[in-house]
Amino acid sequence: MTILLVFAYILLILIGAFLLYMAFKTDDRRYIYAAVAFYVIFPVIVTLKLPITTSPEVKQLYDAVEALPDSSTVMLTFDYYPSTLAETEPMSHAALHHLFRKDCKVITMTTIPLGGPSIAERVTRKLAEEYNKVYGIDFVNLGYKANYVAVLKGMGTSIETIYPTDNSGTRLSEIPMMENIENYSDIDFIFVVADNSIVDYWISIVNAQYNNPVGTGVTAVMAPRYFAYISSGQMTGMLGGMKGAAEYETLLNKPAAANMGMTSQSLVHLFIIFSVIAGNIIFLTSKKGRDGKRT
């Protein structure tokens, strides 16, 4: 088997180098597009099983949710746009697997006007069937309300004043699960899955003023910023990008979309590193003839 693997790798490298050479020759970036498409499609067809090591922030979040007493109430937020579904959806899926497996009561909400409520409905209802959870008793979707700062702050005192009804218009007083849930003090954990800076407000308003533990699943673009909140203890664990989702899936031993994507990630990353280096070698060697800035 390893000979086949070595041969495959050599082939991959040759193709990449050839396409890069053509891109440089013809200055047509579509060769690079072809290389990226190839490196993404190839592993999706021929998936290589790669060991996923767990980073401390992911373990911290997994342990925090695992330590929650069963049937505690957790707020899971769908604060992401359809544009980053590939990264954030595996996180909300994995989170729901974890929460439903622990029989937690799940309250979902969103601060994203474009698609937030529909995504929350679609994901929760699909997984609820798998764990035969009943709407209104095991989970409820509050949906979207405008002006996220007012929403986050308002739920600190009274959820019902901000959300008189759930996403489909049923009044909160008629939903059995929301009986004794008035504000954040009745919520044991907040799991924020987001692709924008709403995470900063979950931390600086909700965690700082109402002391709810906040764990997050964020896109890789946002992750580096939130190491500051992890190390100050304001954030209880973080999933960073597709790799974070893959690690969380592995911990839950529910490998899904994120795990499958890791081989493609590896190949494209190596290709991009190679093209940055190649691009700069060409730039530096030709730099002798021209000054630093492009004339």
Add this chain to the structure above:
Amino acid sequence: MKTTVPVIAAFLSGFVMLLAFFFNPETSFLGRLEPEVLSWVTIVGGFTLLLGVVSIIRVNYSSVKRKSSGWGYKLATLVSIFAMAIPAIFPVRWSSLFGTGTGSIYDWLFNYIDSPMMSTMFAMLAFYIASAAFRAFRARNAEATLLLITATLVMLWRVPMGEALLQGIHGNLPNLINTYIMNGANMAVQRGIIIGAALGAAAMSLRIMLGIERTYMGK
């Protein structure tokens, strides 16, 4: 009158929040006032979103009426707006095609056209980043060089294959990167940026609350 009343409104609306922060909501009337004011803010906030919809309709309608270049596409936009908006308004009692729940035209159009469109548009960035990596990301000065070196190291560390490579060089290298780069240098800089940005945001908020900063009103 055109400025004084809004300035006072901004101040009072903000001041309720200050009071609510320092006074215990359970034991004071703020417990009922704060969420009520906040629910008003979310209602008015909703209308600002409608503002954007109306302006898109106005812009596209005027270019369709004037038959300006590419008005066919603008017509497609108008048709799409109403194809989504009108069925959503009719009550779901009449038929499950109406309203915004699962099974409605609204939900169908979103899940099967709007959402994949947005995901695909963003997916194209993968191609652009690769071509930019080759053509635009230059070590044009010492700072950009340090940036690209760290970027390469972190990119390697972030993927299983790369991590295996790093472990080959030195068993503990991946953990060192996590501790000293991500939780060390990067975390320190992010903390500095967060503090700086927080001071900026607090200063802007103070000026808005005191009616000194009014550009948002289009003074």
Add this chain to the structure above:
Amino acid sequence: MSLVEYIQIWVIAFVTLSLFSFLYRDNPFYKLSEHIFAGLSAGYYFGLIWHAVILQQMIDPMFDNGKWWLFIPGILGVLMFSRFSRKYSWISRLSLAFVMGNTAGIFLLSELHGKVLPQMQSTMLSLGFENGLGSFLLALIVVVGVISTLTYFYFSKEHKGLLGGVARIGIWFIMISFGAHFGYTVMARISLLIGRVQFLYFDWIGSIINLFS
């Protein structure tokens, strides 16, 4: 797989491929998809606000819950539309001021209390050797990093002498942090493409194979 599922998958596949066609060359398909996307998104906002705000936050509580006074924010909201007329746009200032003032009141405190104070506190690390060289080195990096970053963004004095030196260290730390950010962001972009390819391969091509088997 039912017929409806086939249609759904093929519609998504058509939309995805027509947008990807832009990579080859800008073409009418891409332009049309783009304009349809802008329209559907605006339509989505309209449907959302109609239900989430007008019905659920105003009509329902006003008529069934006796909160009659909720017409007031409604009026404030409608007044926002005066922005479209040059002459009467000042009317919308009241509503804007009410919203912006409220957010300002929240941020004035949450930025200081929720960000500055805790971030300052967690930077006060011990530079002692009690728990080993490793943690000392990390504490040193964090302390120097935070202070030099703050110094780099200090504008009241020229960056010369000691101040210039610390700012220089700051820019080096900033470049390391931005490098890390760059590395993370590359993964984000690639994942989105992987998501689409996974759909095209497993769902779309899967549905074709399923058709024939």
Add this chain to the structure above:
Amino acid sequence: MAFSTGSGRLPFIFLILIILIMPVLSFAQADSGDTANSYFRIERINALVAMILFSVVILIYTRWAKAGKDLFIRKINGLDEVEEAVGRATEMGKPVLFVPGLQEIDEIETIAGISILGRVARITARYETPLLVPVRYPMVLAAGQEVVQQAYIEEGKADSYNKDIVRYVAGEQFAFTATVNGFMMRERPATNIYMGAFFAESLLLAETGNAAGSIQIAGTAQPAQLPFFIAACDYTLMGEELYAASAYLSREPLLLGGLKGQDWMKVLIIILILLGIILVSAEVSDWYLSMFESV
């Protein structure tokens, strides 16, 4: 400005008065003993002190800036680059493209972008260089047109100002980007300036601008986009430098006062952190650290 009008002073006095009353209330209630269902949240006294100190510092500096006091700000070297780049466009008679970010007018970065636009517009007005400013929101359109028209009037070129310089292009992020990219490839502007809040499309703009051979200068406070701008543009204003540049350019009392006040706070923060480190290292820090505890 507001300070001169009657209404300007009222909130300022009202704020200081009320804040002074709070501590009085807290001490009065402290000795009455029943802190259980206390009115005033004693534990948040540190936030009150921080807010009062911060407000007083910012307001004093703003008042000084309004009174025309000479408040020094170092010249951001990015600004020389902006002026040089617009000069380059003038020589080549090619247009300047200025994008004031992709956010609404109420965002700090957009306001900073618009004030830098004012400066650029004065240069393009003086030398009659074609200028295009694509925007994404109606309110940014209004603010942008006002600033550009003002610049053309001040340069005595009111007649060569036309309404189409600042143009509403599209509401949606990627429709906007595609249109601006289309303009870049057709018109080949000599200089692209991106000042404001940018997101995933920053890369698309910078990469297309690179392909069109333009000099590019960017400025944003979005940390996720800065690495790309640094790597792909000729010069980048980072985070607060964007605000400092607009304060330096416009000498606008609000921006100037705010910036100086924030600088003063940064010095205080650094001193408090260093003091904290000394105390923590000497293990006598509990009382000191508790002052920064946010509850």
